[in-house]
Amino acid sequence: MTTSTAPLDLLRGTLARRPALPPLTPTAYARAHATYEAHSDQRALLTTWLASTVADRLPGAAARTVLSVGPGDGSVDAPLASSLVGGRGPLRWVVAEPDPVVGERCRARLAQAVGPAGSVVLHAGPFDTVGETVGAEQVDLVLAVHSLYYVPDLAVAVAAAAARLVPGAALVVLLAPLEALCLLTEAVDPASHRWWSGDLPDALAAAGLRGSAVRLPGRLDTTDCFDPGSPTGREVLDFLVGADCADLDDVARGVLLDALADIGTRDGDRWSVPHPVDAVVATRV
Numbered sequence: 001m002t003t004s005t006a007p008l009d010l011l012r013g014t015l016a017r018r019p020a021l022p023p024l025t026p027t028a029y030a031r032a033h034a035t036y037e038a039h040s041d042q043r044a045l046l047t048t049w050l051a052s053t054v055a056d057r058l059p060g061a062a063a064r065t066v067l068s069v070g071p072g073d074g075s076v077d078a079p080l081a082s083s084l085v086g087g088r089g090p091l092r093w094v095v096a097e098p099d100p101v102v103g104e105r106c107r108a109r110l111a112q113a114v115g116p117a118g119s120v121v122l123h124a125g126p127f128d129t130v131g132e133t134v135g136a137e138q139v140d141l142v143l144a145v146h147s148l149y150y151v152p153d154l155a156v157a158v159a160a161a162a163a164r165l166v167p168g169a170a171l172v173v174l175l176a177p178l179e180a181l182c183l184l185t186e187a188v189d190p191a192s193h194r195w196w197s198g199d200l201p202d203a204l205a206a207a208g209l210r211g212s213a214v215r216l217p218g219r220l221d222t223t224d225c226f227d228p229g230s231p232t233g234r235e236v237l238d239f240l241v242g243a244d245c246a247d248l249d250d251v252a253r254g255v256l257l258d259a260l261a262d263i264g265t266r267d268g269d270r271w272s273v274p275h276p277v278d279a280v281v282a283t284r285v
Contacts (some may be wrong), residue, residue, distance in 0.1 A: 007255070007258045007259040007261075007262040008184065008259050008262070010258070010259070011184075011187050011255050011259045012187045014251070014252050014255045015187070015188060015252060018249075020189070021188065021189070021241070021243035021244055021247065022243065022247070023244070024238060024239075024242070024243065024244055026099070028238070029239070030073075030102075031235060032238045032239035033239055035235035035236055036220075036235065036236050036239035036240065037075075039221045039222070039224070040218055040220040040221070040275050041218050041275075042216065042218030042219075042220070042275050042276075043076070045216040045217075045218050045277075046076070046145070046174055046218075046279065047076065047079060049216060050080050050145075050172070050174075051079075051080060051083045051084075053279070053281060054066075054080060054084065054141065054143075055083065055084060057140075057141055057169075057170050057172070057281070058088065058140060060088070060089070061087070061088060061089045062089045063089040063090045063091075063092065064089060064090075064092070064140045064141070065091075065092040065093075065094065065137070065139040065141075066081075066091065066092070066093050066094070066140065066141045066142075067094045067134075067139040067141070067142045067164060068093065068094065068095050068096065068144075068145075069096050069127045069143065069144040069147045069157075070097060070098070070144065070145075070146075070147030070150065071095055071097060071106050071145065071147070072099075072106065073102050073105045073106050073109070074095075074105065074110055075109075076145050077093065077095070077106065077109075077110055077145075078109035078113045079113070081093060081113035081114050081118075082113040085113070090117040090118045090119070091118040092118060092119045092120075093110045093114060093119070093120045094120075094121045094123065094133075094134055094137070094139065095110065095120065095121065095122045095123065097123070097124065098125055098126050099124075100124035103123075103124045104122065104124075106122070107120050107122040121133060121134060126151075127151065127160070127161075128151070128152075128157070128160065136164075137164070138164050138165065138169075139164050139166065139169065140165075141169055141171075142161040142169075142170075143172050144161070144173045144175075145174045146174055146175070146176070146277070148175055148196055149175075149176075149193040149194055149195070149196065150193075150194075151194075154194070154196045154200065154203045155199075155202075155203045155206055155207070157203075158203040158207045158209070159203075159206065159207040161207075162207035162208060162284070165284065167284075168283070170281050170282060171204075171209060171211075171280075171281075172280070172281055173200065173211075173278075173279075174278070174279050174280075175196060175197050175200060175277065175280070176195070176276070176277055176278070177197040177276060177277075177278050178197050179274065179276065180273065180274060181220065181240070181263065181273055181274060181275060182195055184241070184259055184260065185240060185242055187259070189241065189243055192241075192242035192243070197278060200278075204280075204282045208284055208285055209282040209283060209284060210282060210283065210284075211282035212280070212282075213280045214278075214279050215276050215277070215278050215279075216276060216277050217276050218276055218277060219272045219273065219274060220236075220240075220272060220273050220275035221271070221272050222260055222272060222273055223269070223271045223272075224236060225237045225240075225257065225260060225271075226257060226261075226271060237260075241256070
């Protein structure tokens with residue numbers, strides 16, 4: 001690796017002089033995502049938080065409807081739904097997932113989770129067109145787990161979510177704060193995500209919502225990234241930067257690893273970096 005007093009600035013400058021890294025194919029993205037999640041404790045933290053929080057928001061035996069924005073393959077939603085089935089009324093889960101193949105996988109997993117008394121509706125499209133499938137249906141909870149990076153306008157998306165909430169309902173958002181790890185991703189590809197964490201309070205207020213937030217302090221194990229022969233390390237690095245790093249030359253890869261080491265902590269032979277997520281529950285003012 002190289003040495004620099006400003007690793008992130010050096011990374012930006014180094015990559016600016018090279019062709020843009022190619023995006024991950026859908027298959028490579030899914031594989032890298034799974035590997036990345038396996039190297040982080042964040043999923044366990046947010047799953048535990050969600051189960052407790054959503055259970056508190058949906059008490060009693062009444063029938064309830066959840067609208068989930070961009071849940072991917074349902075790896076978070078399905079366990080959450082399973083945890084809510086016992087002792088409650090039937091659950092209706094509306095899924096807005098742009099990828100129809102992934103969305104169908106999510107629908108199938110949720111159908112099993114909610115059981116025969118529940119129902120699942122898939123809108124195979126972005127959240128801003130969900131009305132094409134469910135009209136103006138109102139819901140008891142809108143859930144957005146790591147999905148608001150991809151909406152074109154945060155204020156519009158939050159207002160649309162707020163408009164669907166029945167009295168007493170909540171919008172639950174999990175969103176990465178724009179801190180060290182996200183800044184590294186942004187340095188590689190500024191257009192890969194829209195980091196809305198700092199804008200979310202204003203968007204909530206404009207929609208007539210007030211949010212309370214907690215930060216879940218996850219960590220990502222990056223040890224394998226520093227092993228050039230590790231397939232899992234390559235996948236973690238690819239997902240971390242949101243692109244295929246296979247074509248990086250040795251100099252650029254060294255600069256990238258310097259920037260990763262700069263935000264990390266070493267414990268013996270293991271490296272890790274902070275991998276936090278802000279968990280927000282917003283209700284009408």
